[in-house]
Amino acid sequence: MTAQPPHYFDFTQEPQFTETMAGPVAEMWQHRQEGMFQGVDNLNIGWVSLTGYNHDKAIIVVNGRIESYWKYQELFYDLVKQGYDVYALDHRGQGISDRLTQDTELGHVEEFDDYVSDLKSFFDTVVKPKDYLQHFMLGHSMGGTIATLFLAQYPTLIDSAVLSAPMHGIRISNWMKPIASPLARVVEQLQRQPDYAPGQVPYYPKPFIDNPLCQSQVRYQWFRDLYESKPELKIGGPSARWVWQGMAAANRCIEQAAQITTPILLLQGSADHIVDNLAHQRFYQAMLQADRQCQLKIIEGARHELLFEQDQYRNPVLAATLFHLSQSTL
Incomplete structure (x- = not known):
């Protein structure tokens, strides 16, 4: 018998959002485990985990730039x-993890691969010792x-993975594409120390009406309120080095697609103005040409924050995610 996608109303819903967050979500959050591990350069x-719900399968949530696992409750x-037992980490330079610059709101990284190395260390030291039969990933x-x-x-470690609006390319104007990375490199060389890329500024709470991230006002406001209550989580614009490092990493995703043997579900918001949706197509085609398992699902009308969107977009995102993972469940 073929597994069926979870029913939408198994998920939290906007009309009850405030009560759910203050009630059962807060109760669950009280039972979290937190810790620290040593990443690259010590x-x-x-990291955080929520365990005891399943001894056989765990999912690792890999959040985006400026985010923290606190946002994903x-x-x-x-x-x-x-x-699912759930695991997540805060990337170097953001969330509760150590910053890399004196300006604690600057989004910076020395080498993008350090993020990957940190994730591997997290898997090896925190997740793997729990001896789950299956490991899943949501990035x-x-x-x-x-x-x-x-x-x-590491193509053999994860049984199935979901990529939510992945940064396989950064959305920029066509005339800027050829010069964006070289320009960021030049700007970095002119800076005496890591500093914001041109046009980027420290953290500020964009009003909901002007935000490009999502269309759920109640979820957006909760996220902004969280950062006001925990100001240590605030991260602003990226550094010049992060920009060209990020663009190079995005290109490598497509170049290395054939090395991935894990079944992939790629979720895309048709109204996403943060990442380059055309890059998703290139990644998808590279996977198919290498005879890899990859499904591209477009959520019509959804913006970038698929996991924080209005219910009409978020419900099918979660249903597709869980259905995809269930196909690999033992």
Whole structure:
């Protein structure tokens, strides 16, 4: 018998969002485990887990730029309800992990591959020792880039993976595409220390009405309120070095697609103006040409934050995610 996608109303819904977050989600969050491990260059990398829900399968959530695992409590709750143990980490330079610059709101990285190395250390030291039968991965945006490179480098570790609006390319105007990376390299060389890329600024809370991320006001406001209550989580624009490192990493995702043997579900918002949706097509075609398992699902009308969108978009995203993972369940 073919497994059926979970029913939409198994997931948290916007009309009950405030009550759900204050009630059962907060209760679940009280039972989290947190810790630190040593990443590249001995940086302290923070992690969280929610365990005891399934001894056989765990899912690793790899979040995006400027994010923290604190932001993903609603998603964790939905995954826990579906019977997964959940693990997540905060990338170097953001969340509760060590910063790399004196300006704590600058989004910076020395080498993009350090993110991948940190994720491998997290898997080896925190997740793997629990002896799950299956390991799954859900990567969003920059986390999708990190997850893609991880899967290409370590093709036997993850049983099935979902990439939510992965940064396989950064959306920029056509005339800027040829010069964006070289320009960022020149700007970095002119800076005495890591600093913002041109046009980028420290953290500020964009009003909901002007935001390009999602169309759910209640979820968006919760995220902004979280960062006001925990200002140590705030991250602003990227550094010049992060820009060209990120663009190079996105290109490598497509170049290394053939090395991935893990079944992939790639989720795309048709109204996404953060990442380059055309790059998703290139990744998808590269997977198919290498005879790899990859499904591309477009969520019509959804913006970049597929996991924080309005219910009409988020429900099918979660249903497709869980159905995809269930196809690999023993």
